[in-house]
Amino acid sequence: MGEERQPPPAGDYYLTDAIGEHAADFVARQADADRPFFLYLAFTAPHWPLHAPEGDVRRYAERFTAGWDELRAARHARLVEEGLVGDEAPLSERDPELVPWSETGAQSWEDRRMAVYAAQVTAMDRAIGRVMSTLEHSGAADDTLVVFLSDNGGCAEELPPPDAPKFRDRQPSRTPDGRPIKLGNDAGTWPGGEDTFCSYGKAWANLSNTSFRLYKRWVHEGGIATPLIAHWPGGGLDSGRIVHAPHQLTDVLPTLLEAAGIPFPAGPGSSLLAELRGEPDEPERMLFWEHVGNAAARRGRWKIVREAGGSWELYDMANDRSERWDLAAQEPGLVGELAASWQEWADSVGVVPWVTIRAAGR
Template identity: 90%
Template sequence: MVSRTTPLVVFLSDNGGCAEELPPPDAPKFRDRQPAHTPDGVPIKLGNDPGIRPGGEDTFCSYGKAWANLSNTPFRYYKRWVHEGGIATPLIAHWPGGGLDTGRIVRAPHQLTDVLPTLLDAAGIPSAAGPGGSMLAELRGESGEEERMLFWEHIGNAAARRGRWKIVREAGSAWELYDMANDRTERHDLAAQEPGLVEELASRWQEWADSVGVVPWDTIRAAGR
């Protein structure tokens, strides 16, 4: 019997290490847009200078590409991309009395949009139609919806996943195809060997993009010039 008196706790980290450098090399006016002093009048040291120790209120630094690469190991790329280095994040669920398969690693892919439907499912509240789906079945050791597709798009970077197969591309590049069951690090592009599968998944991605109003990245870039 499922207990509704014990809390369901869900914890997940942010996605992807950020590889952006400060100041950004493609933003020459970046320094001009940032505060020059703290509220107490202390000058702010901006940039990834080895002589600046980050962390204090008088610094504005990022940890740069090298540390982002370490954070994302063994996955490829960083925040902003939709290869695994940009989108993968662990999730921990704890619900005493909730019938979860305690201590088991669930490898079924899900998205952030699945968290709310999961909480509603746990509370016995019907979930409105939307992009997300409940994770409770997998968390309880049951089979989920294997053919459900997941989609991503961010500043022209795009991906779609169905089961073990994932297509992914950088903005302006061709689709890549990976077998996530055997190649989670996305090292072996199988697009040339499975062109029909790439075409099928790419068509599904385009249908999704059209349905949610994704604006082509080239259109956005042209408007910003």
């Protein structure tokens, strides 16, 4: 409602740049008028299709030729060095469905896929930088709480997805100037241009999710762990501190409302503000997930998780956040207790069993 299809933009239009420009203009106008503002800035990048300005892609030419095995190990070492993970999150094994980099065909094409993906992130960083610079120049930066977080895990989908037979029908078949679009992950299709429609695939998603297992759509850590960065110079935050306590997306709204001095109603979320200011962690609470039949619950150090149609697994997040050692057989009582809590939550929020949805053909 209220939407209207627009003609294709002319020139070197790139959506990520346009989103950043529009957001920066909004911030400038609100600051000039001395009005409080809320900006929800959501980029489509770096999701598929792999499209990026060639100048950005060239910055990463041959950057990924070392391959996913070596790069996963290096990335994990860097995460440990920076204090983002520790002994509790050892590097998980390469996805068993993937081959070693040394056995990979078309390595130049694989390198190109990841280079375009990295270029998409670079464009997003540039757009965010534009917004932050506008905040600084407007004099509003000290009084503005900025929260940045990413999507839920690397996307492992190859294109076209084998479980979506109508996928091609839902995508554009031609570029704005009439050229046919080559859809699919074929080594003969060099991704990046507007006449291609490719993704970066499971192996590079495995790299993106270092140190964890599985991907977006799952609720293992590879599908739900996301970084969150908070910046508020005038808000008394404990600058540079890494908070390891688990939280969920539902905690963002209460955090923003508390920062603005607005009471927030009771609900599933709770404010992060005290922890961001270096105050003691909040009391232990239950966290729940469900997505396309995949389910999980966490209480303190313990997490149960299952794939759609599978059995509950149990992991000790304090010692095994990479979810390598399933303890369900050793702790059946704990599994049953957490599973009952998950079912109670699922019933309270109206989770529809995935088997029911699939049976309805949705």
